[in-house]
Amino acid sequence: MKYIVFLTIFLLIGCNSCSINKNQKQKVQKPEDVSGLTIKPLHGFENDTIKYLFTNVIQQKKYFADKKLSFLIDNLEISVENYLIGSNFNQPDSIPSITLLFTNMNSFFVNKKEKKYILLNIEWVKPVDKKSSVDLISKTKGRWTDEAYNFYKDRLVKDITTVEQKP
Helix, strand or coil: CHHHHHHHHHHHHHHHHHHHHHHHHHHHCCCCCCCCCCCCCHHHHCCCHHHHHHHHHHCCHHHCCCCEHHHHHHCCCCCCCEEEECCCCCCCCEEEEEEEECCCHHHHHHHHHCCCEEEEEEEEEEEEEHHHHHHHHHHHCCECCHHHHHHHCCCEEEEEEEEEECC
């Protein structure tokens, strides 16, 4: 009988702590308040990534300003494949921006010859340490890996511009 009482109490406490952890996890994952932001699905653009990114990011960039980079990336249906780091001659020890590519480098150069591509340039609110950025991009060879995502995800976006070329 003592065993059943002990087991019942143990299960009740265990279930209660699971529900607390579940609620805490939901608070962490609560989306940021961005009323007015409308991300249209990729299929609505007939899988044209240039139109998709231009409409959902560039035309609505005010919703991504002062938000973490993860908010932008996690709201997109397409994946970042590669990235480049920016430089500023006035601040040689920091990186003011990164450029995101949504295709691999080989496809980028093929599409560049066809004059069809889009790059998103992400300017930071606070520049990033150059040494850390250079070490990371050297390690990843410019591929957007989990390590690159984790390094940049909490950085605040100041502005988003684009380099775009259409035929």
